[in-house]
Amino acid sequence: MSEKKQDDAAKSRNRKSQIAETVIWLLIVFGLLLIVLQGIGYLEVFALQGRAAIVALAVIAAALAAAALNSYWQGIRLKEALQRLADRQRRRPTNVTFDRVEDGERVSGSDEEDEVWEEKVKFSAVIEERQRLARELHDAVSQQLFAISMTATAVGRTIEKDWERAKRQVELIEEMAAVAQSEMRALLLHLRPVHLDGKNLGEALQVLVGELQQKTAMAINFVVEGEMTLDTQSEDHLFRIAQEAISNTLRHSKAQAMTIRLAGFGRQVRLTFIDDGVGFEVEERKHSSYGLLTMEERVHEMGGSLEIESSLGGGTTIDIWIPARTVE
CATH class of the missing domain: 3.30.565.10 (Histidine kinase-like ATPase, C-terminal domain)
Incomplete structure (x- = not known):
């Protein structure tokens, strides 16, 4: 297999991996939004009470933790790949020679190599941004969900013994849900397309x-x-x-x-x-x-x-x- 075919195959695998990871993250984000919106009373999608609520939150938290670990591993691979690319770039010749001139147009002998290099740099930037979003989700939203889960467990133990304390715990859950919603809204800002759709x-x-x-x-x-x-x-x-x-x-x-x-x-x-x-x-x-x-x-x-x-x-x-x- 030629080097060009190998590069094409690698690009195809990378695109499939990006699509799969994007779908997973979108499902996680959608699930989080449903939980948060239902928790603060904006939606009634399904009944989450008692143990069912704790199980649902635990599953989402576990998914976030797994995704964060996967992103950490990707970060290690990205760092190694960037190092290899940097080493390869240092070994590239600093002068550019032109192979031929046709109809007044100069054709560079390294155009294909430059195109491959630019594609790899763009891919590296995408992975780095995805890793950052993964860290943000893990450090911010998953911590809020864990705190909500623990407080919900405490409510179940105190609601029959101390109604006033249970009421304060429910209010705390509402506050933490609002914070999680704010975190999600801020993170979703980064998922907007960069193009301006013809607007200035x-x-x-x-x-x-x-x-x-x-x-x-x-x-x-x-x-x-x-x-x-x-x-x-x-x-x-x-x-x-x-x-x-x-x-x-x-x-x-x-x-x-x-x-x-x-x-x-x-x-x-x-x-x-x-x-x-x-x-x-x-x-x-x-x-x-x-x-x-x-x-x-x-x-x-x-x-x-x-x-x-x-x-x-x-x-x-x-x-x-x-x-x-x-x-x-």
């Missing part, structure tokens, strides 16, 4: 904010000022940054309100996020938060700057400036 950045962000305003209690105000024409890559980057910023606010800030401002200033574009949440220590969080690091990388790739101002109890402001690289 301002229109796409308006749609995103409109959808969120119907699903969350936090007030979100979106303002567009000035005119701007960005290239597609910059719009995609800024849209992903907005998703990450909103997700972080929903999950961590406990904010009552958030303002998003998109403004054009001649050859520069400014995107600002302001919330009235609990705030955080900027230097400590910048080095430990994957989301903030990703936002910073995207901004630097566009040749812009990112500044974060936050203090405990004083809310957070994220201020982004990028050059308006217009389409000619």
Whole structure:
């Protein structure tokens, strides 16, 4: 079998694996949403009471744990694969030779190799993002479900002996279910497609904010000022940054309100996020938060700057400036 056929076979296996894993994660997410929505009284899908509720939550928690372990194993394999790719890239010749010239068009002898390399890099990025989502599901949602399961068990033991205590435990379950729902909503933001469906950045962000305003209690105000024409890559980057910023606010800030401002200033574009949440220590969080690091990388790739101002109890402001690289 030639090297090209081997690569095609590997790509086919990778695609099938991606589809299977995506279906599994979607089933888990769907199951979690049903449990959470029923737990807080929005849906009546099926009767989950007593031991049945505990068993159902335990099954989902076990599935999440298994998926997280699988993602951890994939992370190890990804790290090894990236190392092999890096070694191979270092061994590639730095100069590019052209084999022939036909009708004024130069044809590179390494085009096929470059295409294979780009495909592998894209695949690695997809796996890395999937691993991150798996970690988030395991660290956030599964912990909330475990706490709900343990509290539900306690309710069963105390409901006949101490009604007031059992009532407080039920209220605690409702609060934890609301937190789990918020975590799920924030994670689902990352599953939205990156393309903007023919809309410009301002229109796409308006749609995103409109959808969120119907699903969350936090007030979100979106303002567009000035005119701007960005290239597609910059719009995609800024849209992903907005998703990450909103997700972080929903999950961590406990904010009552958030303002998003998109403004054009001649050859520069400014995107600002302001919330009235609990705030955080900027230097400590910048080095430990994957989301903030990703936002910073995207901004630097566009040749812009990112500044974060936050203090405990004083809310957070994220201020982004990028050059308006217009389409000619």
